[in-house]
Amino acid sequence: MAAELEYESVLCVKPDVSVYRIPPRASNRGYRASDWKLDQPDWTGRLRITSKGKIAYIKLEDKVSGELFAQAPVEQYPGIAVETVTDSSRYFVIRIQDGTGRSAFIGIGFTDRGDAFDFNVSLQDHFKWVKQESEISKESQEMDARPKLDLGFKEGQTIKLSIGNITTKKGGASKPRTARGGGLSLLPPPPGGKVTIPPPSSSVAISNHVTPPPIPKSNHGGSDAALFQTRHHSHPTGSSSEWYWQDIKDRLEE
Numbered sequence: 001m002a003a004e005l006e007y008e009s010v011l012c013v014k015p016d017v018s019v020y021r022i023p024p025r026a027s028n029r030g031y032r033a034s035d036w037k038l039d040q041p042d043w044t045g046r047l048r049i050t051s052k053g054k055i056a057y058i059k060l061e062d063k064v065s066g067e068l069f070a071q072a073p074v075e076q077y078p079g080i081a082v083e084t085v086t087d088s089s090r091y092f093v094i095r096i097q098d099g100t101g102r103s104a105f106i107g108i109g110f111t112d113r114g115d116a117f118d119f120n121v122s123l124q125d126h127f128k129w130v131k132q133e134s135e136i137s138k139e140s141q142e143m144d145a146r147p148k149l150d151l152g153f154k155e156g157q158t159i160k161l162s163i164g165n166i167t168t169k170k171g172g173a174s175k176p177r178t179a180r181g182g183g184l185s186l187l188p189p190p191p192g193g194k195v196t197i198p199p200p201s202s203s204v205a206i207s208n209h210v211t212p213p214p215i216p217k218s219n220h221g222g223s224d225a226a227l228f229q230t231r232h233h234s235h236p237t238g239s240s241s242e243w244y245w246q247d248i249k250d251r252l253e254e
């Protein structure tokens with residue numbers, strides 16, 4: 001079912017390719033393009049590289065009609081399906097197969113060295129992608145095979161969060177706290193300025209009047225009221241407090 005859903009994609013198209021019949025390989029040293037009849041190709045046409053799933057296909061087609069001449073399935077690169085020659089970078093040996101399972105090795109070559117480079121890189125990129133997909137699939141299977149970690153809360157389990165240093169309140173920033181105890185609180189002085197002491201409260205009564213103490217009795221006889229009255233009339237000038245204290249001083253000296 002998965003193979004039916006796979007689609008075929010085109011990896012590379014080269015409009016000019018030559019096909020050669022190659023002699024059997026005489027030793028393990030590899031194929032040599034100089035052993036072929038390079039000036040007499042057995043077939044010329046178009047080359048397309050397609051992929052379907054993990055397999056790449058090298059298709060040799062007619063330039064005009066697009067009819068398939070031969071096809072080489074490639075399951076691994078580098079591998080036996082595609083080999084490079086030992087004496088040139090423009091020629092390769094591919095293994096073609098038909099629908100009955102028969103196979104044969106033929107040589108292909110490109111006139112332009114850049115076409116040979118694109119042919120080689122297209123196969124490398126495809127199998128690099130195949131390798132990455134295989135590693136990802138393997139890791140996914142290993143993850144599925146591991147026991148899953150249950151991080152959910154059990155029944156009745158709770159969690160406690162401790163969040164400290166929260167000072168903001170609804171309605172704006174918090175207000176500074178005032179001093180308690182009824183004392184006078186002073187604001188800190190401005191930078192580089194002098195401390196200004198506020199005036200006393202208006203509730204404190206300040207008066208220039210001094211309540212006089214009781215007048216002691218005189219040793220010279222007579223009433224204290226008469227003496228006080230005499231003293232009062234003898235100081236017609238000055239304030240009442242000044243002559244009062246002067247009178248007290250005179251009496252103490254007598």
